[in-house]
Amino acid sequence: MTETSPLLEVKNLSKRFPGVLALNNVSFDLRAGEVHSLVGENGAGKSTLLSCINGLQKPSEGQIYLSGQKTEFNNPVDAIRERLSMVHQELVLCPNLTVAENIFLGREPKRRGGLKDVVRLENDARKLLDRLRVPIDPSRKLGLLSLNEQQIVEICRALAADPKVIVFDEPSASLNDDQVTHLLQIIHDLKAQGLGIIYVSHRLKEVLDISDRITVLRDGQIVATETAENLNERRLVSLMVGRESKPGESTYSHRDLGEVVLDAQQIGNQQFQDISFSLHKGEILGIAGLLGCQREAVIRALFGAQKIDSGKLVIHGREQRFRSPHDAIENGVALMAADRKQDGLVLSMTVEDNISLPILDRIRSFGFLRRRSLTEVTREMIELLAIKVSGFAQKISQLSGGNQQKVVIGKWIARKSDIIIAEDPTRGVDVGAKFEIWRAIQSLADEGRSVILLTTELEEMMMVCDRIVVMARGRITGSFQRDEFSAEAIAHRFFV
Amino acid sequence: MSVAEEKFARRPVKSAASIEFWHRHVNSISLLGILILLLVAGRIISPSFLSAENLKVILLAVVGTSIIAFGMTMVVISGEIDLSVAGVAVLSSVVGAMFLDTGSAVLVVSVTLFVGLILGFLNGLLVVAIGIPSLIATLAMLGVARALANITSSGKAFYPDDIEGYLWLGRGDVLGVPVPILILIVTALLSIVLTQFTVFGRKLYATGGNVSAARLSGIRIWRVKIAVFTICGIAAALGGILESARLSYINPAAFPGMELRVLAVTVLGGAALAGGSGTIVGTVLASMIIGVINSLLNQMGVSIYLQQVVTALIILAVVLPGLRHRQVAK
Numbered sequence: 001m002t003e004t005s006p007l008l009e010v011k012n013l014s015k016r017f018p019g020v021l022a023l024n025n026v027s028f029d030l031r032a033g034e035v036h037s038l039v040g041e042n043g044a045g046k047s048t049l050l051s052c053i054n055g056l057q058k059p060s061e062g063q064i065y066l067s068g069q070k071t072e073f074n075n076p077v078d079a080i081r082e083r084l085s086m087v088h089q090e091l092v093l094c095p096n097l098t099v100a101e102n103i104f105l106g107r108e109p110k111r112r113g114g115l116k117d118v119v120r121l122e123n124d125a126r127k128l129l130d131r132l133r134v135p136i137d138p139s140r141k142l143g144l145l146s147l148n149e150q151q152i153v154e155i156c157r158a159l160a161a162d163p164k165v166i167v168f169d170e171p172s173a174s175l176n177d178d179q180v181t182h183l184l185q186i187i188h189d190l191k192a193q194g195l196g197i198i199y200v201s202h203r204l205k206e207v208l209d210i211s212d213r214i215t216v217l218r219d220g221q222i223v224a225t226e227t228a229e230n231l232n233e234r235r236l237v238s239l240m241v242g243r244e245s246k247p248g249e250s251t252y253s254h255r256d257l258g259e260v261v262l263d264a265q266q267i268g269n270q271q272f273q274d275i276s277f278s279l280h281k282g283e284i285l286g287i288a289g290l291l292g293c294q295r296e297a298v299i300r301a302l303f304g305a306q307k308i309d310s311g312k313l314v315i316h317g318r319e320q321r322f323r324s325p326h327d328a329i330e331n332g333v334a335l336m337a338a339d340r341k342q343d344g345l346v347l348s349m350t351v352e353d354n355i356s357l358p359i360l361d362r363i364r365s366f367g368f369l370r371r372r373s374l375t376e377v378t379r380e381m382i383e384l385l386a387i388k389v390s391g392f393a394q395k396i397s398q399l400s401g402g403n404q405q406k407v408v409i410g411k412w413i414a415r416k417s418d419i420i421i422a423e424d425p426t427r428g429v430d431v432g433a434k435f436e437i438w439r440a441i442q443s444l445a446d447e448g449r450s451v452i453l454l455t456t457e458l459e460e461m462m463m464v465c466d467r468i469v470v471m472a473r474g475r476i477t478g479s480f481q482r483d484e485f486s487a488e489a490i491a492h493r494f495f496v
Numbered sequence: 497m498s499v500a501e502e503k504f505a506r507r508p509v510k511s512a513a514s515i516e517f518w519h520r521h522v523n524s525i526s527l528l529g530i531l532i533l534l535l536v537a538g539r540i541i542s543p544s545f546l547s548a549e550n551l552k553v554i555l556l557a558v559v560g561t562s563i564i565a566f567g568m569t570m571v572v573i574s575g576e577i578d579l580s581v582a583g584v585a586v587l588s589s590v591v592g593a594m595f596l597d598t599g600s601a602v603l604v605v606s607v608t609l610f611v612g613l614i615l616g617f618l619n620g621l622l623v624v625a626i627g628i629p630s631l632i633a634t635l636a637m638l639g640v641a642r643a644l645a646n647i648t649s650s651g652k653a654f655y656p657d658d659i660e661g662y663l664w665l666g667r668g669d670v671l672g673v674p675v676p677i678l679i680l681i682v683t684a685l686l687s688i689v690l691t692q693f694t695v696f697g698r699k700l701y702a703t704g705g706n707v708s709a710a711r712l713s714g715i716r717i718w719r720v721k722i723a724v725f726t727i728c729g730i731a732a733a734l735g736g737i738l739e740s741a742r743l744s745y746i747n748p749a750a751f752p753g754m755e756l757r758v759l760a761v762t763v764l765g766g767a768a769l770a771g772g773s774g775t776i777v778g779t780v781l782a783s784m785i786i787g788v789i790n791s792l793l794n795q796m797g798v799s800i801y802l803q804q805v806v807t808a809l810i811i812l813a814v815v816l817p818g819l820r821h822r823q824v825a826k
Contacts, residue, residue: 324711325711325714326714328714329713329714342706344712345706346701347706348706349701349772353698353702357710357714358714361695363695367695368693368694368695369693369698
């Protein structure tokens with residue numbers, strides 16, 4: 001294998017989903033004995049590229065060459081057979097089996113008659129573990145190992161197929177610093193053994209540390225492929241985020257903020273620690289962060305859907321311990337959940353039914369539903385948000401995604417809560433509907449309600465928020481007033 | 497869009513209601529069609545099939561199953577299942593029978609219903625508080641309740657012959673209408689109102705349709721589930737009373753396999769075991785369909801065993817196309 005013939009080559013690859021171009025003419029190559037990292041924001045196309053490479057998805061256009069041979073994998077098993085393995089972010093192992101059994105799952109050496117050859121199994125496993133220089137007993141049950149050790153077993157599993165290329169998809173997301181150091185050492189060894197390694201991570205420091213080359217993806221396109229020596233963290237972030245974007249003034253209106261309505265004082269549980277911030281009347285507060293920063297857990301805790309183990313949550317000047325979303329709603333807190341099919345809507349019910357759910361206690365008399373009041377509220381919301389329906393009793397499942405999203409927002413606007421937590425309110429919504437949703441959220445704040453906002457795109461958050469706090473790995477790592485907003489500065493706090 | 501808006505502006509309630517009517521009742525309307533077809537078939541086979549007397553017989557035969565099925569329908573809408581109904585019916589009747597000596601029908605009936613309520617509530621607690629899947633919790637309750645019924649009665653049956661008030665519930669009539677049929681009508685109406693016109697009904701459908709969304713909308717799931725299991729327990733006890741009163745015989749070994757007959761009626765009525773769908777009207781029609789089929793087969797001289805096979809096949813034939821429709825809708 002010479003430097004000139006790459007181990008893996010992706011040529012002009014595109015991947016189209018209905019209405020979205022997830023990958024646009026991407027070319028990428030990997031040489032033997034090289035670590036080539038892929039970085040980019042959430043939704044930049046990293047995962048799509050990886051799943052096209054290992055056969056989980058079929059590219060719409062373009063070719064993939066492995067050691068100069070054109071390949072078309074139908075599934076990840078094909079890819080493993082052709083000596084391309086993947087180490088996943090989430091462990092896909094069986095805790096009830098031994099280390100050796102996990103490593104060779106589905107490929108166990110067998111003796112004649114189909115009996116399991118335990119001796120050979122454990123010997124082979126020991127050889128792989130030795131190769132990584134880790135002292136793990138192959139006969140131990142996997143469930144007894146630490147997360148870090150399990151991660152190593154996962155790497156051994158990838159190595160068991162004797163691959164030439166290994167793809168690491170955010171292997172460090174759940175590891176602490178010492179464990180990451182160990183992982184990087186292992187990758188370094190594998191590289192020295194002549195393997196080609198694709199490495200994906202949000203932690204730019206370790207990416208710069210381990211990589212020979214780094215490719216930056218943005219909006220499904222490659223914006224740069226450079227050797228690691230020519231890059232630094234600052235440069236990487238600005239490549240990932242794109243141009244320095246200015247807050248759009250179109251939907252933002254300056255409001256005078258009132259008193260504090262929600263005050264989180266060092267709240268924490270198993271997923272996040274030491275979260276403190278306050279929310280003022282009329283304020284739109286963004287919580288920014290990457291996947292895994294646990295901001296979703298924080299807002300669920302504020303809404304009573306998750307427990308708070310430590311710290312104090314003060315709402316309207318009174319300490320609260322919500323035991324369920326019901327308690328939170330009674331105290332004027334609303335949560336517009338991002339996953340509308342899972343958490344937002346009852347798909348088997350009608351538009352009107354769904355809007356009624358948070359306000360059932362207000363539209364009843366003697367236990368009976370006041371249909372007339374409900375119809376009025378429904379009409380009000382349909383007009384306010386320009387929801388396109390054929391009738392109030394249309395099944396919600398027949399609506400388009402954008403209109404379903406508007407119903408989720410409408411059902412909480414109807415509740416008239418003072419504190420509204422909006423989680424990615426424009427997910428999967430087209431541009432026109434986006435504008436209507438932002439306008440509705442803006443007008444909530446204008447009326448003196450307070451909003452906590454989570455979005456996937458930082459730009460959207462910068463457009464509407466008065467203040468943004470940044471989270472990384474379950475902690476707050478930064479706070480920015482509107483006049484300090486800068487995509488680059490904020491994104492830097494993602495990687496602390 | 498503008499056309500739609502205009503339409504709402506002019507007569508909002510009516511247009512919404514009429515669409516809703518179709519959406520919600522497609523299933524019931526097709527069941528009604530099947531029922532009418534069966535009645536016509538019966539009339540062709542036997543001219544006396546549609547006589548008041550025969551219809552009364554048909555209805556009386558399904559009263560117990562139907563009333564219990566109302567409770568079961570609510571449990572199934574909430575996304576759970578209750579396999580303990582036969583056990584609850586037997587145990588509550590037997591405990592009630594211990595008060596036969598007092599001679600008070602009111603006391604016997606109240607005790608029976610109260611025991612049903614308690615057993616249903618316990619089912620709910622097992623499911624909600626301890627988190628046992630309802631299939632297992634209620635199966636355990638079925639076994640325990642049946643055993644307790646045998647233990648408390650030493651396996652002996654009771655004969656409430658002396659208590660007229662009790663027998664009246666099974667055999668009496670008001671203006672020519674048998675009391676059990678009146679009770680069937682009243683419980684059906686109550687159940688329809690509860691599921692379709694109250695806030696509780698909305699919570700019930702939301703819980704079964706999407707637990708997570710319902711919870712995040714502020715619905716206290718545990719309350720809804722305890723309520724439906726309790727209602728189902730009361731329904732089982734009431735069904736037990738009516739059957740026992742009709743036969744004048746309170747038997748600790750009664751109602752074998754009742755839970756499956758009730759479940760069959762519920763599913764035939766359009767309730768999906770996944771929860772979130774089903775109506776009391778559907779359940780009423782389904783139990784009448786089963787009653788008519790059994791009566792038809794009786795008149796044709798088909799053996800009781802073969803009747804069960806035919807009934808099962810008909811349920812499959814009716815439910816299968818509906819299932820496919822449901823999958824497409826998803």
